[in-house]
Amino acid sequence: MKKTIVLLAFACGGLAVFAQKKTTTSATVSFDATTPLDALPKAENKTVIAAIDAKAGTVMFEALVKSFGFSNPMMQEHFNSPKWFDSEKNPKASFSGTITNPADVNFAKDGVYKAKIAGALTLKGITNDVNTDATIEVKGNMLSTTATFTVKLEDYKISNAGGKLAAEPTITVVADLK
Amino acid sequence: MNPGIKKNWIKKMLIIAAILLVAGVGFIWYLFSEKFDDTAKVKAEYSVPAAQLIQEFKTNLAEANKRYTEKIVAVTGRVTGIESADTTINIKMTDTTSGSYIIFAFQSQDMNTVKQIKEGDSISLKGSCSGGEYSNILEAHFINFKRCTIN
Numbered sequence: 238m239k240k241t242i243v244l245l246a247f248a249c250g251g252l253a254v255f256a257q258k259k260t261t262t263s264a265t266v267s268f269d270a271t272t273p274l275d276a277l278p279k280a281e282n283k284t285v286i287a288a289i290d291a292k293a294g295t296v297m298f299e300a301l302v303k304s305f306g307f308s309n310p311m312m313q314e315h316f317n318s319p320k321w322f323d324s325e326k327n328p329k330a331s332f333s334g335t336i337t338n339p340a341d342v343n344f345a346k347d348g349v350y351k352a353k354i355a356g357a358l359t360l361k362g363i364t365n366d367v368n369t370d371a372t373i374e375v376k377g378n379m380l381s382t383t384a385t386f387t388v389k390l391e392d393y394k395i396s397n398a399g400g401k402l403a404a405e406p407t408i409t410v411v412a413d414l415k
Numbered sequence: 416m417n418p419g420i421k422k423n424w425i426k427k428m429l430i431i432a433a434i435l436l437v438a439g440v441g442f443i444w445y446l447f448s449e450k451f452d453d454t455a456k457v458k459a460e461y462s463v464p465a466a467q468l469i470q471e472f473k474t475n476l477a478e479a480n481k482r483y484t485e486k487i488v489a490v491t492g493r494v495t496g497i498e499s500a501d502t503t504i505n506i507k508m509t510d511t512t513s514g515s516y517i518i519f520a521f522q523s524q525d526m527n528t529v530k531q532i533k534e535g536d537s538i539s540l541k542g543s544c545s546g547g548e549y550s551n552i553l554e555a556h557f558i559n560f561k562r563c564t565i566n
Contacts, residue, residue, distance in 0.1 A: 262518055262557065263498035263505045277447065283503055283520040284545075284559045288552045297552050303484060304545040304559040306520075311446045328480075329548055413499060 259380050260288045264412035266300055270390075270403040277312040278402050280305040287412040289373075289380055291344035296354055296371075298332040298410070321395055327362045334367070342373055349374045358388065365392045371410075380414040451543075454522060454564040457487045459541045465492025465508040469515050472547040473556050484546040489566050490517065491539040494532060504529050506540070506563075514555035519563040528565050539566040 264287040270278040285300040302324035307313040317324040334356015336342060342350040350373045358367045371384035387405040390397050397404045461483065463471075468490060472479040495516070496507035504526065509516040519542055521529050532538060542563030550557050 260553065261498065262507065262516065262553075265503075283561070284505060284518045284557075286550050286552050286557065299548075299550055299552050301545050301548060301557075301559050304520075304561055306561045308450055309447065310449055310451055328546060331551075 258288055258290045259414035260286070261412050261414045262286050264298065264410060264414075266298070266305075267409040267411075268305060268406055269409070270397075270406035272401060272403050275401045277307070277309045278316070278406075280307045280313070280316065282306070285410075285412070287382075287410075287414060289382070289414055291380075294336040294339045296332070296334045296336065296356065298330075300330045302328060302330055302360075322361050327360075330358075330360045332356055332358045332367065344375055344380075347375050347377065354384065360388070360393045361395065363393050365389075378415055380412075382410070382412045382414070384410045451562060453524070454487060454542055454562050457541075459489035459566075460486045462489040462491075465490050465517055466510065468517060468558060469508075469510045469513075469556065472558055473513065473515055476547060476549070476556070480546045483544040486544055487541055488544045488560070489539060489541040490519075490560075491566075492517075492537070494534055494536045494538060497532065497534055506532060506538075514553060515557065516555070517558040517560065519560040521563045525564050532565075540564065541566045 262285075263283060264285040266282045266285045268278075268280045268282075282300050282304045283306075284304050285298055287299075288297045289295070302322050303317060305313070305316060307316065315321055319326070322330075334354045337353045337355050342352050352371045352373050353368070354371050355366070355368045357364045365388070367386060367388070369384050369386035371382055374381040385407060387407050389405050390402065391404070468479075468483075468488075471482075490508070492508040494506055495509040495511070498505045498507060498518075503520065503523075505521075506519045506529065507516050508519075519540055521542075540563050542560040545559040545561055547556055547558035549555075
């Protein structure tokens, strides 16, 4: 009986830990719209807010568009301009999704899992569906995640400047959550 | 027109056109190859304590964004958190009562200096303010800085 209670206590303790929402304010999101014609449209935002709710299976991101740092000042200005992401009117980019294969991800056991995530990405005030594969590494109380996907600029009413920009830039997300 | 004068005129025009072309190409080359200055060499437009900056964004987000966004701002305060982001390190200054915070992402050349900073240290740093917003995830205000350096 005593043993059962101890085991139950451990199990409940474990559930309480893994039921927590894991967050970070330092996720990195890279944006790469480079082409052979232009190597400049490439930026990184190192201060993205991310949250994974292990119990609900939800994944969320919030980023300030103006936090995307380019090496070239002119390119950074273009990125924020009304023709591109119009950061003055739409300062935030956000993603809200769910893990569609929750049975394949065991948040209670250390390991590396392949997750499928489906959600909605809002850029420039326009929301479109996004489906991506992600890697989630469970290590103790920490989650390390990476995901790479592409977005179509035309879905967000952004021109690719006659081929100078990639029509489908690559977005890479790296986040360590605790 | 005298043929000699005409020839001279054409020559002058060609020289002006060549100068304009070289200047134009030079200007475009400059725009595309330009890099942001090292923040350490840029004078801060504003110097403000962390608690005051957070308060300003909480009180009037639009006004604070107008004042600080895309400006080099010096901030003093106590480090409440150090977070790794991929290969970089970010410093946080949080208002513990509301959970609102400022987060500083550093220039790559400053990484070794940043590694010396510990939680609880009182520091002064400066960087380019990217503005602030309200986070629906954290239910608190956040202010982002990029290209930071220790002041």
